[in-house]
Amino acid sequence: MGLDWTEAKQRQPRASAILARTIEKDRLAHAYLFEGSRGTGKMAIAELMAQVFLCRQRTGIEPCNECADCKRVTSGNHPDVHVIEAQGAVIKVDQIRGLKKEFSMRGMESGKKVYLVKDADRMNASAGNSLLKFLEEPDGEALAILTTTRPQGMLKTILSRVQVMSFQPLSPDVFVKSLVEHGVKEQDALLLSRMTANLDEALALTEEDWIAEARKKVIQLLDDLVTRPGYSLISLQDDWVPFFKEKPDVQLGIDLLILWYRDLLRLKVDQPEELVYVDQEDRLWKQAVNLTEERLANHLQAVVDTKRRIDANTSPQLAMEQMLIRLQEG
Ligand SMILES: [Zn+2]
Structure with a gap:
């Protein structure tokens, strides 16, 4: 079963409210562009719109x-919903032509039709122009929904013929819920929700349990730093470095450290x-009581600086070693 408007409004309060109101007033546009980053519910809401448009027993919205x-x-x-998506990198003109042919031949079922063009910015110029002709001859019985993560990559002529709906990043709560629905543990989902929108x-980071492992490494390193500081450089070398190998991984690891220090600050206030780090409250408390707010702020700064240095091409391992030394001193 798909979304209903209550769920749609939780994900996308603004766009859903506008769409629901237009349906209520029976004033749907014949073409929409849903633009927003991945995972914001564009296809789910497009599907709901298709249901609304085609359902013959609809009462209300x-x-x-x-x-x-x-x-x-x-x-x-x-049979009356046609989905066009890129085959490879681009949507080709033949795909749009095929769609037109489909529509000229049909005439079955309700007489209504819906076409969904996923990642519409991937239409090459000829596909775009072909679709444009389609949009220029609006047919009251057709509903077009285009989606894109890159509205700037769309032909201006197309933009001017569609109603653009902006999809916002999900609120952290909704995002966590959505991750949990995808089978992610809540403790991991919370972390992920602070790392990406x-x-x-986020789901890619759960593959092979990456996030759960990363979380353990972070907790271990910080634990060593507090309970056996002399060992933390060895711990870095033996456990951290082999896990956070590539630069993007290193940066994610540092993000996780930053989130830990922010948690310590949360306890302070x-x-x-x-x-x-919901399940780490005891450990966090133990660390928080031993740190003044000022030292804590210094520690957080040390971690943030490390991230910046790695961005500026300092060797990750060197930057991390110097960070650990700063954390022990300050
Ligand atoms: Zn129905």
Whole structure:
């Protein structure tokens, strides 16, 4: 089953409210462009729109979810819903021509039709121009929904013929919920929600349990730093460096360290309910009581500086070693 408007509004309050109101007033545009980063619900809401448009038992703004039309839309095999997506890097003109042919031949079912063009910025110029002709001859019985993460890559002529709806990054709460629905543990989902607002990126970080392992490495390094500081450089060498190998990994590792120090600051200002390392409250408290706010701020600064130095091409290992030394001193 797909989304309903209540769920859609949780994900995309603004765009969903506008769309729901237009449906209520029966004033749907014939073409929309949903623009926003990955994982913001563009396709899910496009599917809901297709259901709304094709459902024959709709009362109000919600599709019935029970009729053949609704079921076929959510299972992805409605004969009057056509999805165009890039084959390889581009959407080719033949794909758009195929779509036109499809529509001229059809005439079955409800007489209504929906076309969804995913990553519409990937249309090459001829595909774009071909689609444009389609959009220029609006047919009251057709609904077009284009999606893109790069509206700046769209032909201006197309932009001027579609209603653009901006999809915002999900709120952290909704993002965490959505990750948990994808099978991510809550403790990992919380961390991920602070590292990226992009669902695909977040899910990629859960592959092979990467995030869970990374989390352990971070906790271990900081534990060593506190309980056996003389060992922390060895711990860095033996455990951290082999795990956070490439520069992007190193930067993610440092992000995780920063989140830890922010948690310590949260305890200092008495906001334990805001913790990101939710299951580490005891360990965090033990570290927080031994640090003044000033030292804590210095530590956080040391970590942030390290990230910047690595960005500026200092060797990650060297920068990390110097960071550990600073953390022991300050
Ligand atoms: Zn229905």
